[in-house]
Amino acid sequence: MTSTVPKNKKKLSKRITAVIVTVLLWAFAAFWFAPIFWMLSTSMKSTAAAVIETPPQWIPQNPTLENYKIIFAPSGGLSLVKATINSIIVAVSSTLATLALSIPAAYALSRLRFRGRMLIFWIYVAVLAFPSVLFLIPHFFIINGMGLSNSYLSLILPGLGGTFGVFLLRQYMLDIPKELEDAAWIDGCTKLRFLISIVIPFVKPAMLVLGLMTFLGSWNSFLWPLLILSKADKFTLPIALIRFSAGWGDPYRGIGPMMAGAFFSVAPSLIIFIVFHRYLMKGISLGSLGKE
CATH class of the missing domain: 1.10.3720.10 (MetI-like)
Structure with missing residues (x-):
């Protein structure tokens, strides 16, 4: 009985560590991907006002591909x-x-x-x-x-x-x-x-x-x-x-x-x-x- 308790604690601590590491990795991934998503979002905005408005819109209201035609x-x-x-x-x-x-x-x-x-x-x-x-x-x-x-x-x-x-x-x-x-x-x-x-x-x-x-x-x-x-x-x-x-x-x-x-x-x-x-x-x- 006493031998199984430490094993269960070790398994629980490994699971908690894995969860914490996974959450941190997802947070770092989101932090890394945010500028790329902002770049894509801004490239699909139709007006200059939509680009510089505050607070910024992460998802454009009227997405357009006009900017890609311009380039x-x-x-x-x-x-x-x-x-x-x-x-x-x-x-x-x-x-x-x-x-x-x-x-x-x-x-x-x-x-x-x-x-x-x-x-x-x-x-x-x-x-x-x-x-x-x-x-x-x-x-x-x-x-x-x-x-x-x-x-x-x-x-x-x-x-x-x-x-x-x-x-x-x-x-x-x-x-x-x-x-x-x-x-x-x-x-x-x-x-x-x-x-x-x-x-x-x-x-x-x-x-x-x-x-x-x-x-x-x-x-x-x-x-x-x-x-x-x-x-x-x-x-x-x-x-x-x-x-x-x-x-x-x-x-x-x-x-x-x-x-x-x-x-x-x-x-x-x-x-x-x-x-x-x-x-x-x-x-x-x-x-x-x-x-x-």
């Missing part, structure tokens, strides 16, 4: 449709190119044995410690010197030197059993065939995580495109939105369209996060630095 109408040489296409081209190309370069590099650092392998790996790790903003000026002079300014390549090439993808895939490839590799060599499997037939299917979860993170990073990139682009027909969506918002003389009249543009810009990232959040969270815990 997609070409204005002052800017076209958000063209900017969206540019962002899609750059984000997809950057993702595919990053995967194409990171997979063989990670394979070499994880499965092949050659002199200086660990030195190269630790150099990769050391580069991760530097913020990307330090490379902006060298990238600008290199891209400008090559005559690639105002082109898709100027937005894609600098991101291909990132080391995170190689590090992530390399740590995941270390989990491939050595016995599986030995059996493949006995069966006459070449290194290329082993990479294609065994390694790539094994690291698909990590590839998905890397692809999603690369796509989101490229889609939301702002500072580098702002520095390297000067022609409106090559603007990506974040740059086009900034130029679009600067064209409104009356800031209150432009709040609705600007909120519509901001929500349209963030919607793909939000959808990707909701659909693939489990894989993105898993990517944080993939592999470990101490594996060898």
Whole structure:
């Protein structure tokens, strides 16, 4: 009898803790989602008065899509449709190119044995410690010197030197059993065939995580495109939105369209996060630095 009472108390305390944690997580989720919901609500308000009225209306009385029609109408040489296409081209190309370069590099650092392998790996790790903003000026002079300014390549090439993808895939490839590799060599499997037939299917979860993170990073990139682009027909969506918002003389009249543009810009990232959040969270815990 005495032994069951402490067990019941432990179960009750675990349930109370779980309830408290769940409530706190829902509160944090609501706090995080509130600005996004406000952005969507404001983008569907029909008048400037409805946008700035006090107390604010979280749900518009007469919702309209007029603000979305405004942002997609070409204005002052800017076209958000063209900017969206540019962002899609750059984000997809950057993702595919990053995967194409990171997979063989990670394979070499994880499965092949050659002199200086660990030195190269630790150099990769050391580069991760530097913020990307330090490379902006060298990238600008290199891209400008090559005559690639105002082109898709100027937005894609600098991101291909990132080391995170190689590090992530390399740590995941270390989990491939050595016995599986030995059996493949006995069966006459070449290194290329082993990479294609065994390694790539094994690291698909990590590839998905890397692809999603690369796509989101490229889609939301702002500072580098702002520095390297000067022609409106090559603007990506974040740059086009900034130029679009600067064209409104009356800031209150432009709040609705600007909120519509901001929500349209963030919607793909939000959808990707909701659909693939489990894989993105898993990517944080993939592999470990101490594996060898």
